[in-house]
Amino acid sequence: NLRLICVMATGTNNIDLEAAQRLDIEVRNITAYGTASVAQHTFMLMLALANRLPLYQDELRRGRWQSSEHFCLLNHTTMQLAGRHLVLVGQGELGSRVSMLARAMDMTVSFAARPGNESSDHRPALDALLADADIISLHCPLTDASRHLINARRLQSIKPGCLLINCARGGLIDELAALTALRDGRLGGLAVDVLPEEPPRNGHPLLQALEDPLNLIVTPHNAWISPEARQTVIDKTAANIQRGW
Numbered sequence: 001n002l003r004l005i006c007v008m009a010t011g012t013n014n015i016d017l018e019a020a021q022r023l024d025i026e027v028r029n030i031t032a033y034g035t036a037s038v039a040q041h042t043f044m045l046m047l048a049l050a051n052r053l054p055l056y057q058d059e060l061r062r063g064r065w066q067s068s069e070h071f072c073l074l075n076h077t078t079m080q081l082a083g084r085h086l087v088l089v090g091q092g093e094l095g096s097r098v099s100m101l102a103r104a105m106d107m108t109v110s111f112a113a114r115p116g117n118e119s120s121d122h123r124p125a126l127d128a129l130l131a132d133a134d135i136i137s138l139h140c141p142l143t144d145a146s147r148h149l150i151n152a153r154r155l156q157s158i159k160p161g162c163l164l165i166n167c168a169r170g171g172l173i174d175e176l177a178a179l180t181a182l183r184d185g186r187l188g189g190l191a192v193d194v195l196p197e198e199p200p201r202n203g204h205p206l207l208q209a210l211e212d213p214l215n216l217i218v219t220p221h222n223a224w225i226s227p228e229a230r231q232t233v234i235d236k237t238a239a240n241i242q243r244g245w
Contacts, residue, residue: 004028006240008233011169013142028243030236032093034224039097041193041223042137042167049163049189049215050135052076058213076215079134079163079188082106087129089115089149090139090168098137116145130154135163142169152177161188167223170196175206182214189215193223 005015007029020027048054055076059065065073086102088095091111099109110129113121126149130136136158140146150164150173158164164187166173173192181187195204198221206218224230 004241006237008237011141028240030233030240033232033236034226034229035093035097037226037229038094038167038223039101040226041219042094042098042139042165043101045165045167045191045193045217045219046081046135046137046163048217049165049191050079050081052078052189052215054215054217055213079161081135084108084134085110085132086135086137087112087126087133088137088139089126089146090141091123092139094167095137095139098139115140115149116143127154127157130157130162131159133159133162135165137165138168138172140168140172142171147171148174150174150178152180155181155186158186160186163187163189163191165191167193170194170198175204179205179209179216182209182216189217191217191219193219194221 002023002025005020005025005027007015007027010029010031010033012027012029015027017027056073059073059075064075081102082105085108086099087110088099089112091099095111099111102109110133111123112126112129113123115126118125136150138149140149148171150166152174155177158181164173164178170192175192175195178187178190182190190206192206195206195218197204200207206216209216210218
């Protein structure tokens with residue numbers, strides 16, 4: 001007697017949509033429930049990476065400031081965001097909100113073409129933007145075309161010191177290749193709020209690498225969890241249940 005499946009999120013990749021359609025079961029998801037929260041989290045990660053917060057926190061834990069001959073530590077060069085080039089993959093509500101925040105910080109913003117649709121998209125392909133990107137932030141869905149969008153080949157083409165942020169879906173980044181690029185210095189910083197398997201019960205190389213002195217941040221898929229966003233999830237799910245019934 002099942003007639004409706006309500007997904008309390010945007011992604012429906014955990015639902016067998018073909019089977020639902022075959023059985024005449026409607027699937028309804030929700031969108032735009034955490035735009036402000038996720039954009040805020042994205043910018044928090046960007047600011048922390050740009051200011052080398054993980055590295056300076058590690059210096060404090062090791063007592064380097066306490067034993068310094070000078071009043072400040074200058075061990076790690078920070079990045080001033082004003083005037084920097086931010087490349088966004090995904091121009092929906094989230095990408096657009098991050099773009100608005102970035103422009104308020106006097107950053108230059110470019111949107112890359114939709115992965116897999118480069119030939120008919122007026123926006124430049126991601127490959128054409130890599131060499132000039134100071135920061136890359138992902139806000140696109142995970143599809144066959146976008147899986148491992150940031151891979152070893154593209155990481156070889158990035159501007160040295162580029163910061164990479166993923167608050168979208170695990171699987172958009174080849175995390176092992178990104179970790180190698182971070183250790184090699186090709187990536188200036190890496191921050192993710194998502195992993196391919198959640199929760200990561202079997203561990204993950206990025207979680208292990210948090211013990212090392214790297215400009216690396218991993219957050220537990222909590223970019224969206226503000227009370228305001230969670231209330232919006234409830235309200236929109238209730239509306240989906242009531243709509244048409």
